[in-house]
Amino acid sequence: MSEKNYKLKIEYDGTRYYGWEHQPDRPTIQGKIERVLGFMLMKREDIEREGSDEPAQIPEVIGAGRTDAGVHARGMVASVRLDTPLDCDAIRDYCNRYLPDDIAIREVSVASDRFHARYNAVGKTYQYTAFYGPVHPVFNRKYYTVLEHDVDVSAMQQAADVLKGEHDFKSFCGNSHMKKSTVRMVDRIDVRRSKGYIYFTLHGTGFLQNMVRIIVGTLLLVGEGKLKVSDVEDILEARDRKSAGPTAPAKGLTLISVDY
Amino acid sequence: MSEKNYKLKIEYDGTRYYGWEHQPDRPTIQGKIERVLGFMLMKREDIEREGSDEPAQIPEVIGAGRTDAGVHARGMVASVRLDTPLDCDAIRDYCNRYLPDDIAIREVSVASDRFHARYNAVGKTYQYTAFYGPVHPVFNRKYYTVLEHDVDVSAMQQAADVLKGEHDFKSFCGNSHMKKSTVRMVDRIDVRRSKGYIYFTLHGTGFLQNMVRIIVGTLLLVGEGKLKVSDVEDILEARDRKSAGPTAPAKGLTLISVDY
Numbered sequence: 001m002s003e004k005n006y007k008l009k010i011e012y013d014g015t016r017y018y019g020w021e022h023q024p025d026r027p028t029i030q031g032k033i034e035r036v037l038g039f040m041l042m043k044r045e046d047i048e049r050e051g052s053d054e055p056a057q058i059p060e061v062i063g064a065g066r067t068d069a070g071v072h073a074r075g076m077v078a079s080v081r082l083d084t085p086l087d088c089d090a091i092r093d094y095c096n097r098y099l100p101d102d103i104a105i106r107e108v109s110v111a112s113d114r115f116h117a118r119y120n121a122v123g124k125t126y127q128y129t130a131f132y133g134p135v136h137p138v139f140n141r142k143y144y145t146v147l148e149h150d151v152d153v154s155a156m157q158q159a160a161d162v163l164k165g166e167h168d169f170k171s172f173c174g175n176s177h178m179k180k181s182t183v184r185m186v187d188r189i190d191v192r193r194s195k196g197y198i199y200f201t202l203h204g205t206g207f208l209q210n211m212v213r214i215i216v217g218t219l220l221l222v223g224e225g226k227l228k229v230s231d232v233e234d235i236l237e238a239r240d241r242k243s244a245g246p247t248a249p250a251k252g253l254t255l256i257s258v259d260y
Numbered sequence: 261m262s263e264k265n266y267k268l269k270i271e272y273d274g275t276r277y278y279g280w281e282h283q284p285d286r287p288t289i290q291g292k293i294e295r296v297l298g299f300m301l302m303k304r305e306d307i308e309r310e311g312s313d314e315p316a317q318i319p320e321v322i323g324a325g326r327t328d329a330g331v332h333a334r335g336m337v338a339s340v341r342l343d344t345p346l347d348c349d350a351i352r353d354y355c356n357r358y359l360p361d362d363i364a365i366r367e368v369s370v371a372s373d374r375f376h377a378r379y380n381a382v383g384k385t386y387q388y389t390a391f392y393g394p395v396h397p398v399f400n401r402k403y404y405t406v407l408e409h410d411v412d413v414s415a416m417q418q419a420a421d422v423l424k425g426e427h428d429f430k431s432f433c434g435n436s437h438m439k440k441s442t443v444r445m446v447d448r449i450d451v452r453r454s455k456g457y458i459y460f461t462l463h464g465t466g467f468l469q470n471m472v473r474i475i476v477g478t479l480l481l482v483g484e485g486k487l488k489v490s491d492v493e494d495i496l497e498a499r500d501r502k503s504a505g506p507t508a509p510a511k512g513l514t515l516i517s518v519d520y
Contacts, residue, residue: 011398072399093394104398134353138271138364139332139403 070250151223174210330510411483434470478505
């Protein structure tokens with residue numbers, strides 16, 4: 001038996017979690033998965049050792065990115081090194097048997113030894129879902145944000161087009177202490193309406209902290225007529241978080257997929 | 261101003277409710293809607309009357325049927341008599357503003373004075389959703405039942421065909437003290453599989469207590485090979501609840517629509 005590197009594809013409803021990244025004494029997606037994998041790796045001597053019901057070792061599960069508290073994922077990718085006799089499907093089944101029902105491991109595959117879910121990610125797709133209308137759909141209510149006002153989708157698409165391309169997105173960065181480059185390439189921002197829902201689909205090489213939610217919060221101000229399309233150019237040039245719109249609520253955001 | 265009779269179309273996630281019908285000190289769908297409508301009907305003198313924060317009068321909301329604890333609805337219909345200056349959309353909007361987000365009034369319309377949501381219902385469509393597969397979808401997890409074993413859909417459809425038509429469904433009645441007729445007409449029971457989900461769609465003139473869930477529980481035994489198609493004929497003839505399969509879990513069941 002020897003350690004192998006695995007790639008996990010993960011789906012989760014982020015509603016009751018403090019985000020992806022593990023934190024002491026708070027439920028997080030990474031924390032839940034690492035703990036279950038820790039139990040999976042337990043050996044006979046660990047189980048016989050009395051006085052502790054925690055795994056002897058916890059493997060580090062590296063996510064493609066850190067989703068915020070309340071953000072969901074359909075296709076989060078993570079890498080983890082495991083020394084286990086179980087095959088990929090058995091690892092997946094073990095995890096799904098013990099994980100809470102708001103987290104599911106969709107796929108487990110053996111990755112090359114150098115695969116790193118964060119460093120090797122070359123693109124990400126996010127979807128943000130908002131709803132405007134007199135009757136709020138009940139069944140998916142944890143996955144969209146309710147708008148108080150109707151919005152102009154074509155104005156939002158024009159503003160979105162201003163943001164497409166490679167820019168310094170400092171105005172759209174939620175981390176005011178960010179010291180590294182805030183230049184990012186976003187090649188897709190599509191805004192469309194269907195049956196009361198407004199969907200924002202974004203694809204880029206990488207996103208800054210809260211960047212998708214700040215872009216959506218700013219586009220919604222354009223949609224409500226509180227900002228003009230030309231204002232979005234000024235916001236981009238300002239390189240100042242205070243110039244942009246509010247951070248849209250986490251519950252509307254879902255990480256759809258990660259490219260490698 | 262005078263009293264009018266209204267028809268409501270209602271959607272709800274039944275997960276946290278003790279069913280449709282109101283019960284003292286327990287959350288129910290009917291109870292929530294009646295209380296909000298009670299507040300809507302409050303008059304100036306009710307608000308000025310001190311010592312109570314409850315509505316002075318609670319209107320009776322008559323549902324097309326009583327869904328069990330944990331059962332959902334996309335198109336429950338109810339009737340209610342209200343003396344209010346508000347128009348239909350304003351009634352709907354008032355309700356949706358104050359109802360919890362797992363209940364929504366989809367439509368309000370003025371009905372004929374004699375319309376009664378229960379007595380005038382001539383048909384109902386239910387859908388039951390089960391899932392079998394290695395990875396349980398996360399986002400709709402409150403709305404399907406997980407199967408432990410794979411099932412033979414065509415055997416279930418054959419057994420379903422035995423149950424179609426007008427029969428005495430006493431074996432499929434959850435109320436052992438039922439004194440009225442247990443004859444019902446079920447003209448549609450379709451079983452289909454799509455992407456790991458197994459959907460049971462039933463339409464009939466009316467259903468006995470737990471009847472859809474007992475039919476599904478029995479069909480699943482056929483699907484698992486624990487009952488033969490011919491056994492279902494015997495179960496129907498037995499007119500004895502103990503001969504049929506278990507009551508399938510509530511969470512998989514949704515009332516889709518009611519015909520008038």
